[in-house]
Every structure is written in C-alpha cells, then in structure tokens.
Amino acid sequence: MKRRSFLIASSSLGAARWLDDPAHAARGDRSKPEVGDLLVYAFGEKAGQIIRPTEVTSEPTMAFPKGGDVVRSGSLHNQLMVVRVDEEALTSRMARYASGPIAVYSASCTHTGCEVNGWLDEEQLVVCPCHGSRFDLNNAAKVVLGPAMKPLAMLMIEADEEVIRIAGRFSRRIGPEPLG
Template sequence: MPCDDRLHFRCYRRRTFLTLALAPLLAVGAQAEEDESDKPPAPDDRFTFLTGPKKGQVVRAEDLALGGPQMQVFPMAPDGTVRNNRLSLVILARFDPATLSEETRAHAADGVVAYTAVCTHQGCPVNMWSTDRKAFVCSCHGSVFDPRNGAEVLDGPAPRPLPALGLKLKDGVVTVARTFTSRVGGTQG
C-alpha cells in the first residue's frame, strides 16, 4: 500500500519494523553461503577448473594428463558452492595406479591423487612441477613432494608430507570420498 503524507509516519514504522525483522534472516542466509565457501573439502564435493577454457566446469579423470603435471582446483559442494578459500586449494594429478605406493592407492581413484596445494613449511602454494622427478614443487622455498608416495618430502624445508584427500570417481567425475588426512597449512599458521 503506497504511503501518503498523513500515513507517512505509520509507513515509516512498518518499513523500519520489516527491515529490522528481516535483517537477521538475510544476514544468516548470506553468512551461511559465505561459511559454505569457507569450509574445507567435504565428501561428495567435486572439483572445478580455476582457469582456462574449462573454467568453472567439473574435473573428470580424463582431463588430467597421465604422469603429471598437477592441476590446481577448488572443491565444489553438491549445491554448486565453490569452496574458494586458500586452505581449500587442491592439486590433482593422475598416474598409472601400479606406480603408486600402497598408502597412496588407498586414497586415490583409478590413479588420480589429490593433495592440499598449501605447503607444510610456511603455507606457500605448491604450484610448480618437476618434470625430471615427476613431483610437486613449492614455489617459495623449493620443497619437493612425491605424489606417488603420499606426497612425502623429497627435498626442502617442509617438515611433513602434504595432506591427502580420499577420492572416488562418480561417472568419471573426480569426487571427494574422505577429508584431508591431516591438518592443512604450514608450520607458521
């Protein structure tokens, strides 16, 4: 109902009341959406391309080159919310399952492995690839991780392997089966 001058005060009160009454609900909805994107990868999340011609599409096993290099991806919740926070950045790579250690095979899905892209040294991105060693490399301090053997530290100052995600394939789509095997992040944070 439109407000005229004589009802102005009443309309103002009604609008103020509605605004105040709805504000918490709107804030909770916005907060819930924000919180979902801030969460770590969870079971049944899929992965989405960060860049390139397939940006925003889900990652399928055949999208990953056999033998590396790795691909940086973000997990995407079943409702389509991309978990795009720094600690949710994941690296995927695909190998011949016969070349994986027993422990790594237990987390992998048909040779596809997933690890945090956050170095365990100081939290820098693990975003480089060593072709010679077929290994992940941290771009800050040069830690090298073996993706075929639980991302064990081959060189550098990193104090521990990269946490792994358990994976499964759903109709060829790379999907989270289990959460990270250990705490994500560096020794400094």
C-alpha cells in the first residue's frame, strides 16, 4: 500500500480502501494543472515528493500537479490518480493520453463531483464514496456501475525514467456534466 489507507465494509461497496486521506480538506493552491507540471504524491509519508514511474502500480496513487515550488492542490482539476494499466488494452485514443502503461485520470466524479478515492482490490475498480459509482481505469475509466454516466477524464502525460509530466489537456470536462 502506497499510503495510509482505511478499510470499510459495506454491502454496496464491498471492501474498499480509501486512497485519499481525511486531512485532504486542507486545500492549497487553486491554480489548475499546467503543461510541464510534475506529479507528486498527494498524501501520506511521501506527500509532495515526485512520483517515479517505476513506483506506479495497478492500484492508483492519488497525486497533485507541481509547478516549480507550487503544489497545486486546491481545485477539482488537481485531484488526480496515477495508475499502471494494461498497455495491450489501451485504445488508440487512450494511448495518446497515456505514456506507455502509465495513465493519469481526474479523480473528480462525473456524477456530482465528489473525489473518487476508493479502491476495490478484488474487482480492480475505483469507487466514488458519495453514491458508489465504479470506474475501470484499465478501460479508459469506463463506468461499470452508476449513477455516474460518463467516464473519468484522462490527462495527457509523458513519462521518462524519472518523472511523470503533464503534456496536454484533459480528455473531457472535469467532474459532473452541467444540468439541462
């Protein structure tokens, strides 16, 4: 486990671990991610440290973008998940946003915008704590269980041996669709 986690048991969610931290309410810089920003650990012992591609696994790591000395942590746009996906399962569109097997998704739920921060190890799905939507990060964050209707946004990145860097925009609008 890459950071402090919490086990819950609930009939609707199964056994999910929180990838987030209860202290996350203390938000910081509200500027949005920018091309060239590096990704750093959002929480835990390594908070603020650079995430190395070799440290990324199939269990997502919560991340913030960092530009210069500024960790951007105060906006929905900055709630990110870094994950190692099955490269062979990537669609051509997904492959354009990922860097090899490393992919970065927005953690802002497309239902009403809660932070998607639960992990179902057995199913290998992320789960939103608010209303239980599940997303498959190995499959372009497709919705496996609603009420969310849309996949999570992917963020275009590039990775080398040392760092993961933002290289473009999100694949779609962040968070919930506007009403009407």
